Each structure stands twice: as structure tokens, then as C-alpha cells.
Amino acid sequence: MTEADAETESSPDPTGIWIEKYRPESLDDVKGHENIVPRLRKYVEQDDLPHLMFAGPAGVGKTASAGAIARELYGEDWREHFLELNASDERGIDVVRDRIKNFARSSFGGVEYRIIFLDEADALTSDAQSALRRTMEQFSHNTRFILSCNYSSQIIDPIQSRCAVFRFTELSDEAIEAQTREIAETEGISLTDDGVDALVYAAAGDMRKAINGLQAAAVMGEEVDEEAVFAITSTARPEEVERMVDQAIGGDFTAARATLEDLLTDRGLAGGDVIDQLHRSAWEFDLGEHETVRLLERLGEVDYRITEGANERLQLEAMLAHLALEDGT
Incomplete structure (x- = not known):
């Protein structure tokens, strides 16, 4: 050699x-x-x-x-x-x-x-x-x-x-933020603060996801911001997921179903992605303890059924319908 x-x-x-x-x-x-x-x-x-x-x-x-x-x-x-x-x-x-x-x-x-x-x-x-x-x-x-x-x-x-x-545990937000900022500086990319936050959220502790997301978003323009990251990673904004849950728990099943339809059809998320984001963010939602427990209980059941081969859309809509019932039965 x-x-x-x-x-x-x-x-x-x-x-x-x-x-x-x-x-x-x-x-x-x-x-x-x-x-x-x-x-x-x-x-x-x-x-x-x-x-x-x-x-x-x-x-x-x-x-x-x-x-x-x-x-x-x-x-x-x-x-x-x-x-x-x-x-x-x-x-x-x-x-x-x-x-x-x-x-x-x-x-x-x-x-x-x-x-x-x-x-x-x-x-x-x-x-x-x-x-x-x-x-x-x-x-x-x-x-x-x-x-x-x-x-x-x-x-x-x-x-x-x-x-x-x-x-090995999931990487901390600080570790992912430090690495993405370092790569962005080396590559001469303008990376906004909300873009970093979006990369950290989309990565969920996975450094490969963060770096791939940064590279893909960098192709879309000179500046990598929140909008570019969520678009390229097919990730729903946390507030969108929370709004869907709030609508269901508030009894507005039609609005909650419309939000779910937007995530699955227009945004291209898979049912498993929606479940993962709901699970990650459940305790960050502005919900009471009883409603959070109801949500997690249904998430576990829906995840199991989808894993066993059930229809994703049907199971997620059934979950929203369950949450929309006032007594949770």
C-alpha cells in the first residue's frame, strides 16, 4: 500500500x-x-x-x-x-x-x-x-x-x-445539538436555533437521524430552519400532535380525525410514527394525569394491534374515538 x-x-x-x-x-x-x-x-x-x-x-x-x-x-x-x-x-x-x-x-x-x-x-x-x-x-x-x-x-x-x-442509552439533546452545530459550521451551513431544536426532536436520541436530517435539509436551501427539518424528516410538529389529542379529549372527534388525516395523508407519516411521537410527548402535553393515563393506555393497545397486523388508520381513529368519549369507556 x-x-x-x-x-x-x-x-x-x-x-x-x-x-x-x-x-x-x-x-x-x-x-x-x-x-x-x-x-x-x-x-x-x-x-x-x-x-x-x-x-x-x-x-x-x-x-x-x-x-x-x-x-x-x-x-x-x-x-x-x-x-x-x-x-x-x-x-x-x-x-x-x-x-x-x-x-x-x-x-x-x-x-x-x-x-x-x-x-x-x-x-x-x-x-x-x-x-x-x-x-x-x-x-x-x-x-x-x-x-x-x-x-x-x-x-x-x-x-x-x-x-x-x-x-448505551439514547443520546442526550445536548450531545446531538453539539454535533449538529459542529457539522453545520464545518460544512458552512446556516443552522438556526429552531432548526437545531427540530433536529433534536426528530432524532429522538439517534445521532444518525440527526446527521441525515441535517444533510437532507441543507440540500433544500442555504438556511436550515425548523420548517425545512420537519418537511424533510416527515416529522409532525409537537404542537400538531398535541392539538389532535386536545381535540379528541375535548370531544371534537371530527376535528381530531381531520388532523390525523392530515398527518397520515398530506404529511406522509406512518401510523407507527404517530404513535412514537404521541408516546414521546405524552407527559409534555397540557393534560391532566387522568387524561394522560388514558392516552398511554390506548397507545399501548393500538401499538400492539398494529404490530400484530391491524390496519393503522382504523386503530388510530379508534383511539381518538375512545379519547373523545367523556368517560373513557
Whole structure:
């Protein structure tokens, strides 16, 4: 590899995709996890990495942290000693028997161990997880595993007990705001305060959503403001969702249904998006405790029915009808 090739490989992504261009290069670049990063750094500094498990929602830095660990341990040659697999694409036992074992067995020099990063490990079948447990035992002398998952409860106990578990939470509003402002400044984008607030709201703790939203909104004009963000991310304004609930609880079912129709048809939101926004904002609405409890109760039932295959529009209208009844029955 020439010096120019090495420089290109280690530099930020040149394709123009901002989530790759601004992917953390080191642990210091990982935002919003002040309780996790120092512990990971200790492992790197001591060069004594155990098997790791990163559990948490999407877009909060699990994959970025795994890559940052590899870069800090191996430098420019990190790709030679780091195998990344997505278990949701290759979830059977063959991926463990073939690709993982072949990588662990292959000869290498200059480092004590290499890293296998298994993304979305909770998608592995039970047989594949059992095979993975045996592989972790067999090659623990020269291989470290980093498992990433949304739900640690889907990982069998024998694997969890072999890993140091780190639980990643949704990123704080402050972390997302700081990163979006930094990117906007670097890219020469005019980002308004209400635009930042809209990005933070639309992201809901997911840094990838925030960065993608910023890049998409930046294409629409020279200034990224609230209107541009809500339009490009297909997100309802909080006040629109609150108005729909107020109309229903106030007994005006027709007006509430019209607002829902606008969100689903004109704004293009999916039923699940409406439910998520209602759930996130329920306690911020100007509602009494009794009305909030009624709303959350119905949200849980509607979400379950939609997950089981029920019609989204019908279920949401039924929820509004229920709220419009004075006694909530």
C-alpha cells in the first residue's frame, strides 16, 4: 500500500455521506457517553481487551465505538485485524462455522489478538449463538469479540457471562445539538436555533437521524430552519400532535380525525410514527394525569394491534374515538 493509499483509507469518507464522513475516528470523538468512553479507554490503554457487548437503541454509537477501539489499537492497519459482520444479514450457524472461525484461525503477526465485531447479534439464531459461545472459548487466546445488539435479553446467558456489558442509552439533546452545530459550521451551513431544536426532536436520541436530517435539509436551501427539518424528516410538529389529542379529549372527534388525516395523508407519516411521537410527548402535553393515563393506555393497545397486523388508520381513529368519549369507556 502506498503512502497516498494509506492516507485515503484512514481519512473521512469521501463519498459525501455525512454519517460516514463524520464517523468517530477515536473514542474521544464518541459523543454523549461520558460514563462509557473512559472505561473503554482504560481497556485500550492497558491493551487488555475482554469480550465486549454493546446493548442499546440504534444510532447511539455502538458501531462507532467498536471501530474507534480497533483504530486506536491497530492504527492504520486496523482493517487487517478487524472483521465486521452483520448478524441480521447472516444469522445462521454457517456464518459462525465458516467466516468467524476462518478469521480467528488465520495467521497474523504484530498484535496479540484480533477483533471480530458482530453487529445486531440479537438476530442470531439460538443454534448460531450456541456455536458462537464455543468459538469464543476456543479462540479466546487470539481473538476478542465485540457484540452489538438492541436487546441484550435476546442473547443467551452463556455469551453474556463471557462479556463485559456496556449499555448505551439514547443520546442526550445536548450531545446531538453539539454535533449538529459542529457539522453545520464545518460544512458552512446556516443552522438556526429552531432548526437545531427540530433536529433534536426528530432524532429522538439517534445521532444518525440527526446527521441525515441535517444533510437532507441543507440540500433544500442555504438556511436550515425548523420548517425545512420537519418537511424533510416527515416529522409532525409537537404542537400538531398535541392539538389532535386536545381535540379528541375535548370531544371534537371530527376535528381530531381531520388532523390525523392530515398527518397520515398530506404529511406522509406512518401510523407507527404517530404513535412514537404521541408516546414521546405524552407527559409534555397540557393534560391532566387522568387524561394522560388514558392516552398511554390506548397507545399501548393500538401499538400492539398494529404490530400484530391491524390496519393503522382504523386503530388510530379508534383511539381518538375512545379519547373523545367523556368517560373513557
